[in-house]
Amino acid sequence: MTDGAAGPTPLAAEGLSYAYPTRAGDVPVLRDVSVNVAAGEWVAVMGPSGSGKSTLLLCAAGLLRAQTGSVTLDGTDVLTASEKDLTALRRDRVGFIFQEFNLVPALSSEQNVGLPARFGGERRPKQEVAAVLERVGLGQKLGSRPEQLSGGQRQRVAIARALVSSPAVVFADEPTGSLDARSGEQVLGLVQDLVDQGTAVLMVTHDPRVAARAHRVVWLLDGQLVDEMAGGSAESIAARLASLEDAVS
Ligand SMILES: Nc1ncnc2c1ncn2[C@@H]1O[C@H](COP(=O)(O)OP(=O)(O)OP(=O)(O)O)[C@@H](O)[C@H]1O
Numbered sequence: 001m002t003d004g005a006a007g008p009t010p011l012a013a014e015g016l017s018y019a020y021p022t023r024a025g026d027v028p029v030l031r032d033v034s035v036n037v038a039a040g041e042w043v044a045v046m047g048p049s050g051s052g053k054s055t056l057l058l059c060a061a062g063l064l065r066a067q068t069g070s071v072t073l074d075g076t077d078v079l080t081a082s083e084k085d086l087t088a089l090r091r092d093r094v095g096f097i098f099q100e101f102n103l104v105p106a107l108s109s110e111q112n113v114g115l116p117a118r119f120g121g122e123r124r125p126k127q128e129v130a131a132v133l134e135r136v137g138l139g140q141k142l143g144s145r146p147e148q149l150s151g152g153q154r155q156r157v158a159i160a161r162a163l164v165s166s167p168a169v170v171f172a173d174e175p176t177g178s179l180d181a182r183s184g185e186q187v188l189g190l191v192q193d194l195v196d197q198g199t200a201v202l203m204v205t206h207d208p209r210v211a212a213r214a215h216r217v218v219w220l221l222d223g224q225l226v227d228e229m230a231g232g233s234a235e236s237i238a239a240r241l242a243s244l245e246d247a248v249s
Pocket residue numbers: 020021022027029047048049050051052053054055056
């Protein structure tokens with residue numbers, strides 16, 4: 001981990017609250033949640049199903065607008081920034097590894113990896129895109145569209161897209177959820193590469209073995225941050241998760 005002297009804290013979210021508007025009225029899901037992630041730090045978000053993990057990720061990424069609190073991403077206040085500045089921030093400084101927020105179906109791996117730059121009117125040199133796809137083990141799949149790839153390969157294209165832009169922050173929601181052990185391990189190795197290059201990672205996971213790879217685990221229960229754990233083993237994380245699950249059943 002690097003300390004903040006080199007630049008702004010990649011992610012500082014303070015006092016976030018969020019309620020989903022529904023026909024039956026607002027459903028409060030996050031209550032006064034704060035989470036900071038430093039450069040080169042990997043933070044896992046865990047908690048029982050429905051505790052608000054994905055909602056926290058969306059609010060912290062500025063994809064959902066929190067109703068109270070503040071979010072600063074790489075020095076930009078996302079709740080007050082213009083849409084134009086937010087688009088540039090997402091393109092240049094933020095990466096997303098979401099299962100349902102991934103690749104453009106009609107484009108090849110090569111085109112998907114080059115896409116964020118093209119939104120900005122630039123083109124990544126072909127060799128740079130090919131090199132990063134090579135690095136994630138997809139050197140033979142440059143021309144393949146997502147439907148021609150396995151789940152693990154698609155996640156790796158998404159990670160290649162993040163790697164190519166050296167983002168300040170990457171948000172990942174269950175990046176290994178649907179993968180077999182080997183593909184999951186490859187994906188986690190690539191996340192570790194991002195962390196090693198100084199990217200801050202905030203990752204939702206249900207898997208204690210995945211959370212054990214993070215520097216820190218923050219625990220959500222019923223929309224509130226109830227605990228934090230650093231350097232826990234997979235066994236101790238699994239035990240904590242089970243005790244929180246007991247608290248809701
Ligand atoms: N679009 C929505 N409209 C209304 N309620 C929602 C919406 N999305 C999520 N919720 C509710 O908000 C709560 C938190 O959801 P969220 O997906 O953030 O939890 P989670 O901890 O990520 O759950 P899981 O582990 O099951 O994925 C749940 O009770 C869910 O039903």
